[in-house]
Amino acid sequence: GFGIVWGLLIFNLDRFIVSTIRKRDSFKSEFLQASPRIILAIIIAIVISKPLEIKIFEKEINTVLLKEKNAMALNNKKEVANYFKSDVEKNKAETDNLKTEIAKKEKEVNTLYETYIAEAEGTKGTMKLGKGPVFKEKIAKHNLASTELDSIRKINLAKIAINDKKAITLQADLDKKVSETQPIIEGFDGLMARINALNKLPIIPSLFIMLLFLAIETSPIIAKLLSPKGEYDYKLEDLETALKATLTQDKYQRNLLVKTSASMHDKVYEDIAQDKKLYDLQRQKATELLELQAHNFVEKQKKTI
Template identity: 30%
Template sequence: MRLFWKAAGADRFILERSTYGDQIKYVCLGGIIIATGVMAAIAGGYAFYTIFAPKGNAIDSFKAVEGIASNYDPTDVPTALISIVFGLIWGAIIFNIDRFIVTSTGKGDGTEAITRKELVGALPRIIMGAIIALTISKPVEIRMFKTEIDVALHAKQIKQEQAYKAEIEKVANGEIDKKQAIIREQLNRIARLDSISTVRKADIAYENSHGGCSLKCTEFKNQLVSNQAEVTAIKSDPEFIKVKKDLEALETDKLNKLKESGKVAAGLDGLLERIKLAHEEAGWVISMFVTLLFMTIELTPIFFKLMLIKSPYDYMEENIKELIKADKGIEIQHNFYPDGEGIERDLVINHQVLRILKEKIQLLEAQSALSNEAINAWKHKKQNDINNNPDAYLSEE
């Protein structure tokens, strides 16, 4: 109870002497603030884990949750530990912001009605509370609809993977086709030369079988040697070898990129993508309902304080404040003077400050008077010394 009182910014000394209704009222108020901090810690930790956890196939996580693949552990322990630390820090930050917002919100006019003036005065705190509610609701929302999001995300990852593969095929095949065309042209030349060489070998064999190698047979042999030399030159051509190596490198790179397409598609699994899919899968009505639910939890303490009716706690608190001001010599005259815009301002008189200031002024005045008397006495003494012995104060030089 004392912890909740402290979270609500209530005075334990006064509450212990107040009514039970006041005690419960501030317990509830502090409980809401602490609950908001706890929810912020959970939401912040989950959001941090979603952002920095290793990316993978969304359906694997879905299977693990459903128990289909019991040997699969989707939790990355190092990221989870860091997320817990971040969640605790984030929860503490939100808790302190909420506590400040609630404690700095006045009690209004002490009635249940929330007037327009009260609402305008609380508007900055309401806006801050709404922003905090949004930051809490979105991570919780994607966790609530995780199963549906995983299925939709897996389908999107498959489409992304197919599109990535198609793009790789389109880009890589263009370069591969160019290299293959060059190689094909050289291979066709080699095939033609080999075909001619085969014919010439048959011609030479025929000539040899009919009386030995004649002049024509020698020409066939020379042409055969020339064709074989040309084939060797084509195969050993540095440009031809380079094109073949480039083709192999392109094909290897293409295969590697195709293998990595799954990892690329898995990178689609981010916080923003999950929030988008949560809106698509749940629909704007349910999404808005979840957000409004957290806004209600977050903004309840602010409206709660504006609707509070003055109770014994409030009167005792005001009384203690007045006693402290009286003890410290602080006087406030309300609506004492209008400012330049016609708004009545309070006159604050700090009597202890005035007393010390007056004492200080009198002390300085007394010191100044004594100093003047000392100077006059010294001056009178010196004049007497000069009158009695003027030679001592004169110099012949």
């Protein structure tokens, strides 16, 4: 339906463009007259060719769009990851510090254990076999460190568990953000996106299609310019000159009528101005009016006294 309407629109527009070009005695004049129509034909050719190119190269365009969507999806994930990066890294750093603290304390406890065992065996320290005062001192240090280790492990493991939950929450938020923006990327399939994708394809096929439509659109105008004057052109010129002559004559007659009428009115009023009887009548009326005004003025003055 739309294709038929579009075709009829273009057909009538082309018909109007060609029919309004007048044949002149000079090719230069004809070309200047047709130049706006040629530009319009070029615009129409480009407008028509683009949708057809998009349809013809649909598979290739879909491939380009798929690559762009994948690239956009990866960039989107990177941007979202960067958005949560500081929180994730901070949480991970806290967890690593807690684990490091536990490991450090465990190492200290193990070292103290080896120390008091070596003291008991007489291989290090006082080099005396048995559980003497030094042994008791070292085992006391070990027991104290072991108690501290248990306390640190309990506290830090609780914090690590909280951080692990926080990490899961952050990851869930990250995935949610990615999933929310994914439909926007999937919807990157509009007309402008397809035109941009078409421009990324080799230009030669698209250029030939556009040139084909350009030739189709401009051929009627070019044929009109190259063709000699025909019967229609002569008849049209005859009608135009006849109409122009009639309009010129009517305008001249109207101007002449205005001038004649003005001249007649001037002469009539000049004759009236020289009429003695009419002058005397006008003078009498003016005198009566002045007398009446003077009488009214006197009456008003009397009332104020």
